Amino acid sequence: MEPLLRWPLYAVLVGALLLAQCPAIYAAASASTVLEIEKASNDSLLWGPYRPNLYFGVRPRIPKSLMTGLLWARVEDYQSVQHNFRHTCEQHELDGYGWDEYDVRTGGRQTIHDPSNRLDLTTEFVKVPGGTHGGNWAVRIKGTPRADASPNLKTTVVWYASLEGLGSLEVVDDGEDTGFDGDVKLKGQTMELGDFDITITEGSGEHPPPGHPSYDEQPLDRTFVHSFQLPEDALWQTKRGRSEAILFAHLKTQIEALLAKYGEDNPPPPAQVYTISNEVAKGNLHMVQKVFEGAFEFDILYSSASAPEPVTSEDLTTRIKTVTKSFSSRFSEIFTPNAPFIKERYDEFSKSLFSNLIGGIGYFYGDSRVDRSYASEYEEDNEGFWEEAAEARGRNVAEFEGPSELFTSIPSRPFFPRGFLWDEGFHLLPVLDWDADLTLDIIKSWFNLMDEDGWIGREQILGAEARSKVPQEFQVQYPHYANPPTLFMVLTGLIDKLEALASAKPSDQKIIPSGSYTSILSSREASLQYLRDLYPLLMRQYRWFRKTQAGDIKSYDREAFSTKEGYRWRGRTPQHILTSGLDDYPRAQPPHPGELHVDLISWVGMMTRSLKRIAIILGYADDVAEISGYEEAIIRNIDDLHWDDKEKTYCDATIDDYEESVHVCHKGYISIFPFLTGLLPPDSPRLGEILDLIHDPDELWSDYGLRSLSKSDELYGTEENYWRGPIWMNMNYLAVNQLLVLAQAKGPHQKRARKIYTELRENLVDTVYESWKETGFAWEQYNPETGKGQRTQHFTGWTSLVVKIMAMPDLGSQTRDKDEL
Secondary structure (H helix, E strand, O other), X not given: OOHHHHHHHHHHHHHHHHHOOOHHHHHHHHHHHHHHHHXXXXXXXXXXXXXXXXXXXXXXXXXXXXXXXXEEXXXXXXXXXXXXXXXXXXXXXXXXXXXXXXXXXXXXXXXXXXOOOOEEEEEEEEEEOOOOOOOEEEEEEEEEEOOOOXXXXXXXXXXXXXXXXXXXXEEOOOOEOOEEOOOEEEEEEEOOOEEEEEEEOOOEEEOOOOOOHHHHOXXXXXXXXXXXXXXXXXXXXXXXXXXXXXXXXXXXXXXXXXXXXXXXXXXXXXXXXXXXXXXXXXXXXXEEEEEEEEEEEEEEEEEEOOOOOOOOHHHHHHHHHHHHHHHHHHHHHHOOOOOOOOOOHHHHHHHHHHHHHHHOEEEEEEEEEEOOOOOHHHHOOOOOHHHHHHXXXXXXXXXXXXXXXXXXXXXXXXXXXXXXXXHHHHHHHHHHHHOHHHHHHHHHHHHOOOOOOOOOOOEEOOHHHHHOOOOHHHOOEOOOOOOOOOHHHHHHHHHHHHHHHHHOOOOOOOOOOOHHHOHHHHOHHHHHHHHXXXXXXXXXXXXXXXXXXXOOOHHHOOOOOOOOOOEOOOOEOOOOEHHHOOOOOOOOOOOOOOOEOHHHHHHHHXXXXXXXXXXXXXXXXXXXXXXXXXHHHHHHHHHHHHEEOOOOEEOEEEEOOOOOEEEEOOOEHHHHHHHHXXXXXXXXXXXXXXXXXXXXXXXXXXXXXXXXXXXXXXXXXXXXXXXXXXXXXXXXXXXXXXXXXXXXXXXXXHHHHHHXXXXXXXXXXXXXXXHHHHHOOOEEEEOOOOOOEEEEEOOOOHHHHHHHHHHOOOOOOOOOOOXXX
């Protein structure tokens, strides 16, 4: 046995012996503690803007329940209105939008800059705890004309509430035929929410004056309410979707009636034309419309009957000040930036990125499409397997499964408004620092999706609304497809925090004990019970991973320490390995069933080490011994199977025309994966060449971050050019994090690692910051030649890791010019 394993095993055996003395009592008490914590946490997490695909929409974490949303448009001409209604987040539609400051438990402020509608909109959302149904919430909606707007800018605003499932939702008063003068009130009831009221206040602001006979029938200083009774599957189509889209279909009937009455020679003005009829009735969808001239403001107040008292506009005014002040204070403690990022200009930037990361958390519920045919072609064992697999996919019919629910942080509100498995692990790394309980809640939500074999779909497209944003050919999930197991990185971070607390030493990642943010983390008993409950699922996925993604070592007489520890991504085509996350990164051509992928064995190695640490802390001695054996074999095989002495780098392996195993070396992220995943010790003989590759401007190094593919590779920047050169923040975060580890550990590469770490850290932050300053957005990737953001905008998922990078220690202050910035 390796010496480094002796002490952990001893500790495991002692711990197991102590636990064996009273396991039933201890487990029962621990489980009870976790349940109490989770209940308290759920109360503060029940409500939120959990429809991140909308510019603003509130719902609870409850299937088939109350859903709300906001729409608006400039109504100054007849042509542009239908194109300028805002509701769902879309790319290249706005100058910028997002949360300036936001905490998922308390609320925050979002600003939206809408040039086409010549309006800046603010949504200020707060939650008020109390009662047994998640408390109250409120939002203030404020509109301010932009500098280029006309003095009497006319804006129509529609807020709606819909109810799926059992329960009731109705308007309290029918109002007058001409609309409501004053506040509009709704009341509702469901089993999960109990009784509740919603008040839409009259608000403040001017309204378009009379100027046409139609004004007498619908004065624009009134609020209009229209009730609909719709099939549940149509409720989400409030704006976009099919031809029967609810709002536009209704507006069409109104426009036709007005034109029929007044004719094309004397039409009502646009602000009058684009109004809903005031018709209150029983229904499951109620739209509330206001029309303003100039600046405006009104509130939405949700009050639970079980709360001590209703929420008021005065409460909202007071609470939003408290919420933003509290956020700023807590943010500065947890994500304190270190030099050279201590200038005030970085403050708004870092708060925005992190706020939009957690502001992108959503709750999703619905069915999904899965192909469980388990066709033999999906084993991908024959040469030309990708053609056979494609034929099988065309032949097999995917079934609908579920419904399922998922609480997740999405990569991008306009383009990827759903859960992605490998993205989630990166998202949760900064969230773990901010709110450990929230992080563990999201992890549990993902593992609750696991099937009996251990598979979790890599992309969660739950329900019709989610599917509406995904081309049909990408909707089906396959139970033999894997995805990088990044959630294990987050669990490793949890173990780091638990060990730091246990040893009473300051953690590298700050822990700020604060109510429900760290309730589980602050209780070792609760933390261990959480891990005990999760552990069988972790082990099940680990075994599924090793089985379904296994590579073939024996058939090709490969020389390796282990005949089992080699891995191959399934789902391969000549152009892509989408399952790897690195889509179009160059691989062996043509694909071969004998391939072995160095990134995949590295992920499995990381997964193995994480699982071993969990088994150690839980006292599972037998599992520690078993997993330690896998770990050693994986570490040895990474070198035996993937190191290329000639190229001096790690490479994929394939089988040539002579049935011999050969390396395929496209230098880039793949080449440094054993380093990125923390599998190389500070004295590894491979580190010198890896640092050479990282820091060479003709290879991976650029002034803006590490390129995904070497500049010297013949495929650099070709075809889709997705992972063939552009800079990705998730991989760069792994690189700078491992460089920090190397720079702080004694060894032959410490000094050099310190220099590279310092330069890369500054380059990454400057790249994201400069592009954000110029465009108002974080981006999916960055151009390696210019540093400009590109591809998907408002990509506040893993690009937000730059906040953690800013908080990393400054190791270059002695040599940096103090006046440089």
